[in-house]
Amino acid sequence: MTEPATLDEICIAAIADAFRGDGEVLCNPMGAVPVIAGRLARATFEPDLMLTDTIAYAVAGNLPLGGDPADFPVEAYMPFRSIFDQVWSGKRHVVMGASQIDRWGNQNFAAIGPYRKPKAQLLGLRGAPGNLINHATTYWVPNQARSFSPSVDVVSGPGYDKAAELGRSARFFEIRRVVTNLGVYDFDTPDHSMRLRSIHPGVDIDQVLEATPFEITIPDDPPTSRVPDAEDLRLIREVFDPDGVRKGEFR
């Protein structure tokens, strides 16, 4: 008997589902949960995705977290320069984290406090400005209450309000999903503000509202997030992450 799916595995399935329909693109998740999700999506329903070993090669096969890429066939040489070329080509879907994210999807992982003299310097802008304006982005937020914010201190990745001001220059802009420890969110509303897309099993709507300090669209009867099936769980537990690294991402 398979042990029931736990929260980390439900989040992995939810992020994997963000790649549904992507076809042949470079799937570029960052962090353990997103990396497992990308590899799960390719192994189960999106076989044409390309995935890197996080060093310099796109590899075929079910590479485990921390596994030796030398055991898997190289499909393409992808040093950092080539990764940026893929960004600009648009054939890429990235998953990034967010220290703060607001109702329009503006994301900050650069700094807390004023940008020129921050109270806490975080990762910096990294590749967020280029990613958002060139191709699909999904956010992974392991602690919704901590990250959902009325506004962000620094805009690393612009949201839909900023994109609207840019007009044609933002024609490749898309925030596909925001996956948190409580639910799955998207921006499929008339004004592209955030909407609850599904709620994780065992989470009630009050928990969602309590962890959302801004106006949000909640459907009358929100669907429950997909529970990964036995094959998904086998892949996650036995193939991709036998050491349970994914569980360390919830803090």
Added chain:
Amino acid sequence: MSHKVMTEDQVVAEIHSGMTVGIGGWGSRRKPMSLVRAILRSDIDDLHIVSYGGPDVGLLCAAGKVRKVTYGFVSLDSIPLEPHFRAARQAASIDFSELDEGAFYLGLMAAAHRVPFYPTRAGLGSAMLSENPDLRTVVSPYDDHEELVAIPALEMDVALIHMNRADARGNGQFLGPDLYFDDLFAMAGKLTFMSAERLVPTDQFLAEGSVHTIRIPRIHVAGVVEAPMGAHFTECPPDYGRDEEFQREYAATAKDPESWSEFSRHWLELESHEAYRAKIAERVAGITRGGQR
């Protein structure tokens, strides 16, 4: 025939206070650390550093050598935040220009190709553009009239890079998985100095790597330094990986002035790269002995 072999200190003699210095590598990977440490030993200051930054940027900031940093990121990879750089940003003790990682590549390319800028959409709608007084936009002269960010050429007086192999004439070879952007740094520098793990005769490059790895042509290189372990403690595969334990110690001691000054005395205030290598060798021997007990 040109012969460009020199020492770290001879390279540093070509660098002057106030200059813009580009540093190759990526984060805590294949950084020309023996050249960076030689700058730390000198009285040069007021530098503008251009880098996909790692401990190169952190060390120079901690030593008060830096006026400004232009960067795509600053990170130690396995430790996401570079502690000295973080402290400098939070104290606002340095000026800075932060570019999207890909945009930084365009700035290097513009400098290498001697054009004023390359256009991109990266930065539109984000703090990269709205918070950076150095950046301007440009409107496409074609019918689309699209507005784009003009990433300025990252011109530099001096560029410093580290390769696995080089010859005495200034050709360079990388043997690891990624060249990063070191060929562009070499072209962007008015003067480029290259350290290498080992100097080899030109006809020996192909003994260790395919033709595709001989990526730094000597026309862009003013001087070559033989520096075994020259990238330590950053990684330099296949010659050696990152010294994670050393890096952890570096990051931990950065947190208070007393342990930092001790670390600095022990590892940085040495007369030469040879002295540093000897210390590293002693440390490795100590760890090995300790492991056997």
